[in-house]
Amino acid sequence: MSKYDEIVHYQDYDELLKILKNSNNNYDLRKIQKAYNIAEEAHGDQRRVSGIPFILHPTSVACIVAQFGMDSDSIIAALLHDVVEDTEYDLKFVRKEFGKDVANIVDGVTKISKIKLYSREEQQAENIRKMLIAMSNDIRVIIVKLADRLHNMRTIECMKEQKRRDKSRECMEVYAPIAHRLGMKAVKDELEDLSLRYLDPVGYKEIEDALLLKENERDRFIDKKKKEIIKASKMPKDKITVYGRVKSINSIYRKTFLKGKTLDEIYDFFALRIIVDDLKDCYNLLGVIHDLYTPIPRRFKDYISTPKPNMYQSLHTTVIDRDGIPFEVQIRTWEMHQTAENGIAAHWKYKLGFTRIVNNKKAKELDENIKRIKDVLAAQIDTDDSTDIIRNIRNDFDQNEVYVFSPKGDVFNLPIDSTVIDLAYLIHTEVGNHMVGAKVDHRIVPIDYKLNTGEICEILTQKDSHPRRDWLDICKTSSARSKIRQWFKREKRDENIIEGKMMLERELKRSNISLTDEELEELLQFMLKKNKFNTVQDLYASIGYGGIQLWKVLPRIKEEYNTKFKKDDEPAPTIVQTVHKRKHADSGVIVEGMDDCLIKFAQCCNPLPGDEIIGYITRGYGVSVHKRNCTNIPVDLTKVEEPERYVKVSWESNINDSFHSTLEIVCADRTGVLADVTIALSSMRIFINSLNSRSLGSGRAVVTATIDVFSREHLDTVIKRLQSLREVISIKRF
Numbered sequence: 140m141s142k143y144d145e146i147v148h149y150q151d152y153d154e155l156l157k158i159l160k161n162s163n164n165n166y167d168l169r170k171i172q173k174a175y176n177i178a179e180e181a182h183g184d185q186r187r188v189s190g191i192p193f194i195l196h197p198t199s200v201a202c203i204v205a206q207f208g209m210d211s212d213s214i215i216a217a218l219l220h221d222v223v224e225d226t227e228y229d230l231k232f233v234r235k236e237f238g239k240d241v242a243n244i245v246d247g248v249t250k251i252s253k254i255k256l257y258s259r260e261e262q263q264a265e266n267i268r269k270m271l272i273a274m275s276n277d278i279r280v281i282i283v284k285l286a287d288r289l290h291n292m293r294t295i296e297c298m299k300e301q302k303r304r305d306k307s308r309e310c311m312e313v314y315a316p317i318a319h320r321l322g323m324k325a326v327k328d329e330l331e332d333l334s335l336r337y338l339d340p341v342g343y344k345e346i347e348d349a350l351l352l353k354e355n356e357r358d359r360f361i362d363k364k365k366k367e368i369i370k371a372s373k374m375p376k377d378k379i380t381v382y383g384r385v386k387s388i389n390s391i392y393r394k395t396f397l398k399g400k401t402l403d404e405i406y407d408f409f410a411l412r413i414i415v416d417d418l419k420d421c422y423n424l425l426g427v428i429h430d431l432y433t434p435i436p437r438r439f440k441d442y443i444s445t446p447k448p449n450m451y452q453s454l455h456t457t458v459i460d461r462d463g464i465p466f467e468v469q470i471r472t473w474e475m476h477q478t479a480e481n482g483i484a485a486h487w488k489y490k491l492g493f494t495r496i497v498n499n500k501k502a503k504e505l506d507e508n509i510k511r512i513k514d515v516l517a518a519q520i521d522t523d524d525s526t527d528i529i530r531n532i533r534n535d536f537d538q539n540e541v542y543v544f545s546p547k548g549d550v551f552n553l554p555i556d557s558t559v560i561d562l563a564y565l566i567h568t569e570v571g572n573h574m575v576g577a578k579v580d581h582r583i584v585p586i587d588y589k590l591n592t593g594e595i596c597e598i599l600t601q602k603d604s605h606p607r608r609d610w611l612d613i614c615k616t617s618s619a620r621s622k623i624r625q626w627f628k629r630e631k632r633d634e635n636i637i638e639g640k641m642m643l644e645r646e647l648k649r650s651n652i653s654l655t656d657e658e659l660e661e662l663l664q665f666m667l668k669k670n671k672f673n674t675v676q677d678l679y680a681s682i683g684y685g686g687i688q689l690w691k692v693l694p695r696i697k698e699e700y701n702t703k704f705k706k707d708d709e710p711a712p713t714i715v716q717t718v719h720k721r722k723h724a725d726s727g728v729i730v731e732g733m734d735d736c737l738i739k740f741a742q743c744c745n746p747l748p749g750d751e752i753i754g755y756i757t758r759g760y761g762v763s764v765h766k767r768n769c770t771n772i773p774v775d776l777t778k779v780e781e782p783e784r785y786v787k788v789s790w791e792s793n794i795n796d797s798f799h800s801t802l803e804i805v806c807a808d809r810t811g812v813l814a815d816v817t818i819a820l821s822s823m824r825i826f827i828n829s830l831n832s833r834s835l836g837s838g839r840a841v842v843t844a845t846i847d848v849f850s851r852e853h854l855d856t857v858i859k860r861l862q863s864l865r866e867v868i869s870i871k872r873f
């Protein structure tokens with residue numbers, strides 16, 4: 140007979156009430172009754188696959204949650220947890236009737252239930268675990284979800300084989316580790332044992348049978364030890380509880396099947412647990428045990444003075460009795476026992492408010508218990524298996540990471556502030572190299588959109604599309620950056636050579652160095668060897684795609700120039716450090732009467748080649764270039780205060796750079812308009828820097844798009860093309 144066959148799988152509302160009344164907590168029974176009535180009515184005569192009335196599932200989950208010692212809101216949420224998903228009642232209704240906390244828990248549980256959680260890779264499983272915790276802005280979401288899953292696992296027998304295996308894997312990979320992290324050992328053990336039963340039925344049965352065989356032997360042994368210990372402790376019988384502890388089947392399985400030990404080799408197959416009222420009795424009893432039996436060196440652990448990160452406290456020791464049989468003893472108080480079994484949930488019994496662990500803007504509201512976890516984490520305690528747990532929990536609390544889904548449900552983990560470009564390159568280099576845009580939660584977003592945890596992000600690609608140099612400034616991760624550089628290195632060698640040579644010459648010219656091509660090549664020879672380049676072309680190409688950063692090597696090149704090329708009567712070139720900004724240095728604008736001055740394009744009007752322009756000499760930032768008819772430029776320049784600051788500027792004849800331009804597109808307000816605009820733009824290979832839309836009411840919306848174009852003419856073509864779209868009403872250039 141199986142260990143779990145005896146468990147009463149379903150508990151009804153009367154049993155819930157019994158649990159609530161027998162606890163010392165003050166529950167809001169009126170509100171709980173109301174929740175039950177709603178759940179009962181909502182589920183009506185729905186049935187489980189097994190034929191059992193559905194309402195018995197939420198009442199059973201509520202019982203589990205109540206046994207954890209959770210608060211009224213958690214119990215109400217447990218009763219209602221399938222209502223929003225399966226019936227006509229919605230979240231708004233729950234919020235109105237039971238407040239935002241209950242609604243938030245129900246919403247969280249519903250969301251998590253929709254995600255397919257098991258995966259092929261361990262790394263994915265870890266991401267999923269972290270993300271689940273990150274998604275649950277209220278830790279009670281996880282606790283109710285664990286109870287829901289536990290009940291489903293207890294009653295999974297009637298499901299189809301494949302479904303049982305899938306759910307079991309999810310439990311092993313995701314839910315049991317989370318329960319472990321929250322210190323909920325009883326839940327962890329039961330979830331693992333139930334899962335193992337479906338994942339390896341034969342192995343499970345073997346251990347179960349062996350345990351049954353050893354049962355008599357064990358009971359006799361435990362009984363004897365119990366008497367010896369109680370007698371030696373000289374404590375009154377009602378002050379000390381000693382019992383034999385059966386290891387979970389999964390933990391024995393791991394030791395036998397995975398570590399290749401036989402059942403007889405398992406060290407602490409026999410284990411005792413001693414529970415007392417007071418902390419001081421724990422240490423007294425440890426002395427008694429060590430007098431009575433021989434302690435095995437280095438098997439003693441004091442988790443009372445240094446608790447595990449998941450708040451676990453106990454004394455552990457392994458001893459050998461006079462017959463040479465080793466066994467483990469755990470000593471703890473009742474309060475520690477509660478924590479050991481129910482972990483974080485146990486603390487609801489002793490607390491007043493409620494807790495949000497992560498995503499909490501009001502960090503001050505963190506409750507004492509959570510502070511305790513964090514203190515323990517900060518203390519970097521030194522126990523054998525804790526470092527890993529510490530690191531994992533740290534990651535759970537790490538606000539420097541975001542977790543996003545692909546439309547298929549894969550989870551990706553990125554540093555905070557990562558953009559869709561970073562995600563595209565994380566998914567696959569080719570996805571990044573062919574990205575044209577992205578959708579987040581089914582809406583088109585600009586290319587510099589920063590991802591948030593829980594968002595579903597789809598990368599849009601096009602076969603003949605390719606990366607852009609300015610992505611290097613937008614993306615956040617170094618891996619995306621290096622992949623973009625790689626692409627330019629590989630695909631655009633000729634361009635890179637021209638670009639790199641121009642960049643270098645420009646910088647040298649700034650320092651009054653002018654050389655013929657041959658001289659320049661000679662000057663650069665020393666750089667070739669150092670960087671393992673064969674030709675100067677390789678060096679130019681590298682500068683062009685950003686593999687070598689010019690500002691880093693420039694001082695060294697100038698030094699080389701001084702020693703090898705400088706004529707004696709020539710003054711040493713001044714080393715002018717310029718921050719490399721392509722657009723500014725190579726602006727394509729000529730300022731009358733001024734060479735080599737810093738050019739800035741005004742953000743207010745984004746002038747394009749072909750526009751009539753005017754320059755304004757700023758204080759310290761060079762010349763800012765506006766459209767002549769920009770609203771920030773006075774119409775009559777003869778009447779301004781400092782007319783000398785306005786200068787004539789004109790466009791150079793051959794400009795290869797692109798320029799930002801912002802369009803306001805008024806169009807019909809219907810879904811898909813943004814997508815249409817995006818598609819139209821990318822079919823013209825126009826790069827979109829940002830794209831937003833807002834409704835104007837009365838069926839109209841305005842789309843604001845900042846795009847890159849080469850000239851006024853180019854922009855006019857784009858506008859014409861957009862105007863041909865059916866939904867577009869009018870287009871205005873900013």
Ligand code: MN
Nearest residue numbers: 196220221287
């Ligand atoms: Mn459920």
